[in-house]
Amino acid sequence: MSKYPDPEKVKMTFYPMVGSVEQQFQNLLDMLLWIDVNNAAPKQVYEQLRDKYQLSHYFARDIYTVLFVSSGLITTKGGQCYLTTMGKIVLETSSPFVLLEIFEKSFAGVVGFLEVLRSKPKIKSGELIGTWYGLVKERFPKMQNWSRKTLNNQSRHRIDWLRTMKFIEIENGLFSLTESGWRFVLQNPPELIAIQKHEIIEQEKQLRKSALGDFKPFETANKIYSLRQSFARDRAFRSIVTTQYEHYCAVCGIKLPVPRGAYLAEAAHIIPKHSEGSDDPRNGLCLCRNCHWVFDEGVITVNPNKLTVMVASYLQKTDANPSIRAITKYNGNEIRSVIDIKYSPSKIALEWHSDQIFLG
Ligand SMILES: [Zn+2]
Numbered sequence: 001m002s003k004y005p006d007p008e009k010v011k012m013t014f015y016p017m018v019g020s021v022e023q024q025f026q027n028l029l030d031m032l033l034w035i036d037v038n039n040a041a042p043k044q045v046y047e048q049l050r051d052k053y054q055l056s057h058y059f060a061r062d063i064y065t066v067l068f069v070s071s072g073l074i075t076t077k078g079g080q081c082y083l084t085t086m087g088k089i090v091l092e093t094s095s096p097f098v099l100l101e102i103f104e105k106s107f108a109g110v111v112g113f114l115e116v117l118r119s120k121p122k123i124k125s126g127e128l129i130g131t132w133y134g135l136v137k138e139r140f141p142k143m144q145n146w147s148r149k150t151l152n153n154q155s156r157h158r159i160d161w162l163r164t165m166k167f168i169e170i171e172n173g174l175f176s177l178t179e180s181g182w183r184f185v186l187q188n189p190p191e192l193i194a195i196q197k198h199e200i201i202e203q204e205k206q207l208r209k210s211a212l213g214d215f216k217p218f219e220t221a222n223k224i225y226s227l228r229q230s231f232a233r234d235r236a237f238r239s240i241v242t243t244q245y246e247h248y249c250a251v252c253g254i255k256l257p258v259p260r261g262a263y264l265a266e267a268a269h270i271i272p273k274h275s276e277g278s279d280d281p282r283n284g285l286c287l288c289r290n291c292h293w294v295f296d297e298g299v300i301t302v303n304p305n306k307l308t309v310m311v312a313s314y315l316q317k318t319d320a321n322p323s324i325r326a327i328t329k330y331n332g333n334e335i336r337s338v339i340d341i342k343y344s345p346s347k348i349a350l351e352w353h354s355d356q357i358f359l360g
Helices: 007-013 021-038 042-053 057-069 085-093 096-106 110-119 125-139 141-145 148-164 179-187 190-194 197-210 227-244 289-296 313-317 322-328 347-356
Strands: 074-077 080-083 168-171 174-177 266-269 284-287 300-302 309-311
Touching: 021 042, 021 057, 021 080, 021 085, 021 096, 021 179, 042 057, 057 074, 057 148, 080 085, 085 096, 096 110, 096 190, 110 125, 110 148, 110 168, 110 174, 110 179, 110 190, 125 141, 125 148, 148 168, 174 179, 190 227, 197 227, 227 266, 227 284, 266 289, 284 289, 289 300, 300 347, 309 313, 313 322
Parallel strands: none
Antiparallel strands: 074 080, 168 174, 266 284, 300 309
């Protein structure tokens, strides 16, 4: 007999009262919080699951294993359950996107199923697993040695998890994204999650190389990047630019970390992407979210020769209230310098921004 529950039975019994990724994610957060507060024994955790969601003992234990233990969100020590660092991150960030990112680390390739079902809705399990395997074995060379049995087991784990979290569903033997699963992939392209470190490093190499030559302000039209490559490139651009400014906002100097090691620092394109601005790091500035917005809107610019902040004159004439002063006070200040001079913002790009975007 299969060690996995019968799919139809699962549909009947898995968290029966809910129906979307958002609700299912909320259930997961509730349980994580409960575990964090109570540090209960595993048995108590699945008893809690069983009682809260009216599950059979068997399913409660299975969900405990699939959603919490295998996914690396909790660990046991001295007979008690604790949140792992990843579990804490999921709880703190409260983002299904972060959860999926973490699960992708524990179960490589899981988001590939979302990619497949986005392009091929309503397919049988054989086609789903086959297409998925073709996609992910290129990304994770280790998977090329999988036996048929391993492939079936491994894909089953991932499918179970995605079904439990309501990303995907089975109807009449055909797999598809749920309605909330569709919503999720439209807002959060799976490619963004699936990008591997080596892909970002490869793009970083290319961007660093481009920074050695003459500055080309615009992307050449014949360069077509795949969605995946362009995401990796975005991350590479962000990584180079924010590192060059040590995650400080070049205009206001704010540097704000969050516990998981990220910063409130964005890499702004001086000539924006929608104007075909290039990803050469010299077309970048590290800005906080506020300064990024006022820069993109042309409320501020950077003087191409002096590298000083210029605030649009209309704002300086306005009766200054504290929010306006929060911007106008930087007028004439020098922006922060980059660590390595060769990544200094390009004069050509800044001139373009002053001419085309700055409100003057
Ligand atoms: Zn700022």
